[in-house]
Amino acid sequence: MTTTTPPTSGVQLLEVAPEYAGQRIDNFLITALKGVPKTLVYRILRKGEVRVNKGRIKPEYKLQAGDIVRIPPVRLPERDEPVPLAQGLLQRLEASIVFEDKALLVINKPAGIAVHGGSGLNYGVIEAFRQLRPDAKELELVHRLDRDTSGLLMIAKKRSMLRHLHAALRGDGVDKRYMALVRGHWATARKQVNAPLQKSNLRSGERMVEIDEEGKEALTLFKVLRRFGDFATMVEARPITGRTHQIRVHALHAGHSIAGDSKYGDEDFSREIRELGGKRLFLHAYQLTVPLPDGGALKLEAPVDEMWAKTVERLASAP
Structure with missing residues (x-):
């Protein structure tokens, strides 16, 4: 963007x-107004205070x-005074x-840390x-992980890499694989779940996703x-599409909710896993393969955290 x-x-x-x-x-505004709450960004858009070529536009308008x-006066934090x-x-x-x-920067995101601020979180x-x-002025998330999901998360340091990876994500160039500990005996023959998903917001403002023929x-x-008798199964999940809460809702739809899932899980199953020390959502993005602009490929794996590893160890030795 060019400032005039x-x-x-x-x-x-x-x-x-x-x-x-x-x-x-x-x-564009969220990037241009770093540190300004998204609620404020959407408010100035809704009130028509943001203009493009002197005209009002909707939030979904695509720039040329x-x-x-034109951005109205907003209270910006000082550049040298980020939220500590x-x-x-x-x-x-x-x-x-x-x-x-x-x-490009890729991390093994710990469970419990949100990918961005908002909804009451400052960071x-x-x-x-x-x-x-601080020198990487174009730092942006390439994709997202739920707050309670751990694992591989990509952050672009250059705009050109962000565009390249977004194009790869829209196609079939990116291979993301997750591990999930689910309730019960997952049948070997059950190799896919193909079910449309629809987002809805509850009165509390909480976002929920459900199977709906009208959905995406x-x-x-x-x-x-790996199996743990008939009590639990460790599965690999490979999302071909990238919908919100997709793996969690598809696992539930298959009859095998994920351990520690407070939204879509089975509380009795999650409680038994917690008693083994597993006080987290058991969903981890463990493997990632992405094409690079030079024609090569980057393949990464991320280990699970100590809590996950010890819980599985106890589960395996349980009578």
């Missing part, structure tokens, strides 16, 4: 550079190169890096890495990795 007026707390006029063409205006975006994050969290995330080069993985990598197409491939 100084980035003060007054009105800003931004010219859209070619590399931002095709991006939605809401996402050369567009002039706990040193322990920053060190933990720094230690979670499994791959890094000039354009997430992306906010933390903007403090850890969703396909997950499953493979049995």
